[in-house]
Amino acid sequence: MERRTDLRKNLFYYSIFIPAFAVIIFLTIYPVFSVLYMSFFKYKYLFDIKVFIGFKNFVRIIKDSLFQTSLFNTLIFSAVATIAEVTLGLFLALLFYGRFPGKRVFLIMAVFPMMISTMVVCAVWRTLYHFDFGLLNYILKTSGLKSVGWLINPNIALFSIILVDIWQWTPFAFIIIQAGLNSISKEIFEAASIDGAGYFNTLISITLPILSKQILLVFLLRTIDTFRIFSKVYALTQGGPGNSTETVSYYIYRQGFTYFNLGRATTASIYVLLVISVISVFYIRNIMREEA
Amino acid sequence: MKKAFSLSLILLFLIIPLFICAVGQQEKGPVKLTFIGRDAVYGDAIDIAISEYVKLNPQVSIENLELPYASQYEKVVIDMKGAVGTYDLILIDDPAATQFQRAGWLANLDELLKKRGEKLDPDLISTAVKLGRYPYADDGTLYGLPHIGNVELFVYRKDLFQKYGLSKPEKWDDVLAAAKKIQAGEKDVYGVVFRGVKGNPITSTSLPLFWAFGANVLDSKGRPALDTPEARNAWEFFLKLKDYAPEGVAAYNSAQVKDALYSGRAAMAIEVWPGWVPGLNDPSKSAVVGKAEVTTHPGQVKKSSPMLGIWLIGIPEASKNHEEALDFLLFLTGKETQIKIAEIGLPPTRESVFMEPGLIKKFPWYPVQVAAMKNGVGRPRTTQWKELEDIYGAYLQLVLIGKMTPADALKEANSKMKEVLE
Numbered sequence: 001m002e003r004r005t006d007l008r009k010n011l012f013y014y015s016i017f018i019p020a021f022a023v024i025i026f027l028t029i030y031p032v033f034s035v036l037y038m039s040f041f042k043y044k045y046l047f048d049i050k051v052f053i054g055f056k057n058f059v060r061i062i063k064d065s066l067f068q069t070s071l072f073n074t075l076i077f078s079a080v081a082t083i084a085e086v087t088l089g090l091f092l093a094l095l096f097y098g099r100f101p102g103k104r105v106f107l108i109m110a111v112f113p114m115m116i117s118t119m120v121v122c123a124v125w126r127t128l129y130h131f132d133f134g135l136l137n138y139i140l141k142t143s144g145l146k147s148v149g150w151l152i153n154p155n156i157a158l159f160s161i162i163l164v165d166i167w168q169w170t171p172f173a174f175i176i177i178q179a180g181l182n183s184i185s186k187e188i189f190e191a192a193s194i195d196g197a198g199y200f201n202t203l204i205s206i207t208l209p210i211l212s213k214q215i216l217l218v219f220l221l222r223t224i225d226t227f228r229i230f231s232k233v234y235a236l237t238q239g240g241p242g243n244s245t246e247t248v249s250y251y252i253y254r255q256g257f258t259y260f261n262l263g264r265a266t267t268a269s270i271y272v273l274l275v276i277s278v279i280s281v282f283y284i285r286n287i288m289r290e291e292a
Numbered sequence: 293m294k295k296a297f298s299l300s301l302i303l304l305f306l307i308i309p310l311f312i313c314a315v316g317q318q319e320k321g322p323v324k325l326t327f328i329g330r331d332a333v334y335g336d337a338i339d340i341a342i343s344e345y346v347k348l349n350p351q352v353s354i355e356n357l358e359l360p361y362a363s364q365y366e367k368v369v370i371d372m373k374g375a376v377g378t379y380d381l382i383l384i385d386d387p388a389a390t391q392f393q394r395a396g397w398l399a400n401l402d403e404l405l406k407k408r409g410e411k412l413d414p415d416l417i418s419t420a421v422k423l424g425r426y427p428y429a430d431d432g433t434l435y436g437l438p439h440i441g442n443v444e445l446f447v448y449r450k451d452l453f454q455k456y457g458l459s460k461p462e463k464w465d466d467v468l469a470a471a472k473k474i475q476a477g478e479k480d481v482y483g484v485v486f487r488g489v490k491g492n493p494i495t496s497t498s499l500p501l502f503w504a505f506g507a508n509v510l511d512s513k514g515r516p517a518l519d520t521p522e523a524r525n526a527w528e529f530f531l532k533l534k535d536y537a538p539e540g541v542a543a544y545n546s547a548q549v550k551d552a553l554y555s556g557r558a559a560m561a562i563e564v565w566p567g568w569v570p571g572l573n574d575p576s577k578s579a580v581v582g583k584a585e586v587t588t589h590p591g592q593v594k595k596s597s598p599m600l601g602i603w604l605i606g607i608p609e610a611s612k613n614h615e616e617a618l619d620f621l622l623f624l625t626g627k628e629t630q631i632k633i634a635e636i637g638l639p640p641t642r643e644s645v646f647m648e649p650g651l652i653k654k655f656p657w658y659p660v661q662v663a664a665m666k667n668g669v670g671r672p673r674t675t676q677w678k679e680l681e682d683i684y685g686a687y688l689q690l691v692l693i694g695k696m697t698p699a700d701a702l703k704e705a706n707s708k709m710k711e712v713l714e
Binding site for chain 1: 362365366369373391394395489490491538539540542543548551675676678679682686689690693695
């Protein structure tokens with residue numbers, strides 16, 4: 001009798017998960033399998049060409065020099081932008097900790113870039129970066145320095161886009177880390193102070209270990225987001241000069257929505273999914289380990 | 293009784309078909325057409341036509357969807373591929389037409405015109421009309437009518453040319469020589485300016501030069517033809533021009549080219565679209581009013597080869613309003629509407645409109661423009677131009693920024709194109 005009641009109870013619990021599970025299957029699992037399925041075809045949507053070619057797309061794409069460059073650029077972008085954003089976000093969070101006059105105004109100003117549309121941000125930065133008329137080169141020229149080809153020098157262009165991303169998304173890291181910082185009981189800091197710990201000792205031995213979960217979370221979210229970088233490249237350089245700012249998302253966009261080569265676009269997407277999964281597993285394992 | 297019954301039965305059989313005919317001949321109810329086109333001035337042109345058309349045809353309403361290039365293309369492709377029939381008229385950039393025509397997504401305009409008892413007006417410039425035909429031949433089936441007659445022009449500063457004793461460049465060699473001479477003599481003036489952004493901009497800017505050097509992107513059989521001496525000569529020459537262009541030319545797009553031209557910082561622009569020309573003589577925008585001469589491109593081993601960039605309008609096969617859409621299309625490409633569109637600065641596609649005295653007074657370069665249109669060259673008629681254009685544009689920019697030599701870049705671009713076309 002008791003067993004039957006347990007079964008009923010369990011059935012009830014499982015059944016209330018069904019709608020959510022159905023949504024996940026429909027919106028996440030099905031598209032992933034569909035993309036995986038398509039990646040095995042030479043699929044030219046415009047011409048109704050759909051031929052099974054096995055792993056040929058995977059081989060061709062990995063051999064494609066443009067994809068290799070795109071992947072390399074994406075990894076550089078993701079690593080540099082994420083590290084810079086989290087470091088600056090942490091620095092700002094520490095700076096804004098405690099009470100001081102004008103803190104609210106500073107906070108609003110600090111989060112402002114994140115609230116602006118990416119296209120607007122790019123339009124502003126494109127003007128700032130302009131080789132002939134941009135403010136940055138104007139400042140350099142009036143200081144007696146040479147103009148910099150922010151968006152036209154293939155060795156600099158990617159870092160110029162990274163700078164825009166840092167400007168826009170550091171506030172995100174700052175908000176999350178600051179929330180974590182504010183949640184630490186002040187008594188801990190007081191106790192450390194009574195025990196004679198200095199600011200840097202407290203920071204290294206108390207603050208950072210307690211904040212590590214938030215920091216890892218920001219690292220995870222920013223890595224995933226920067227790995228999918230598209231709009232800034234589209235608006236600022238369109239992958240140029242040369243292929244110096246080509247990224248994987250831009251490559252997929254062009255294959256999928258300009259050429260409608262769905263086979264190649266889906267294969268490149270699978271590669272991105274694999275890389276993001278590996279990175280996510282690494283971060284999540286670390287977060288879980290800390291929880292355990 | 294029997295007789296009366298038979299009589300009423302006969303009457304009934306007579307009345308029913310008459311009634312059906314009468315209903316069939318009744319005017320159709322209100323019709324809603326949907327036009328999907330471009331934003332900015334292209335959208336304004338359609339709005340002007342719509343406001344005139346609905347005055348004459350109050351039973352028709354037309355929605356004009358104005359979108360940026362990339363999203364308009366995406367929406368059109370997805371809709372036509374699925375034969376959804378959301379759009380009744382679509383604006384098509386001429387290189388994309390081949391793809392749509394081959395896939396059978398567009399209605400046969402020859403047949404629709406025949407049904408209507410009309411023929412194509414010969415006033416429409418034939419080079420532009422041909423781009424709407426498939427196969428690409430004078431007798432190919434018509435799938436689109438030319439709406440905007442864009443053609444690349446060449447601009448040089450006649451005051452500077454006079455100052456240095458130079459005459460109008462007839463060959464590309466003259467362009468290089470003039471650029472060298474003027475840049476050496478003028479402190480803040482660059483010899484040439486052009487669009488150097490990868491993809492479409494640099495491709496469009498360089499094709500008249502490429503063709504004039506006897507090179508082609510595809511050969512007569514549709515195979516990539518970049519790995520040739522002619523193509524190498526053309527790209528090597530383009531690289532020489534770079535020495536007389538602004539330092540950041542690899543990032544120059546239309547805005548920067550116009551700016552260099554209007555501010556007087558460039559002696560020549562090797563690619564100027566008709567829409568940019570009015571600004572040259574507008575004192576509020578230009579520092580070179582009356583000093584810039586608009587002309588056709590120079591030749592080299594071949595004659596002048598200006599690039600055509602025609603915007604066609606087609607009717608999707610899936611549209612449910614073919615007849616009404618054709619009626620509006622004929623109105624749009626009619627002389628009166630073309631004059632109105634020309635007045636806002638968009639190039640027409642009818643020869644007679646280029647001859648209008650009022651328009652010639654306003655746009656004195658019209659005779660040059662119509663000559664360029666008649667001699668204009670269309671981009672290769674292939675279903676995969678977008679991909680080929682990106683390859684061409686990416687490799688030429690690599691040459692421009694010094695990352696590859698012309699010979700290596702052309703070789704690699706050629707093999708990439710082969711891969712796309714296989």
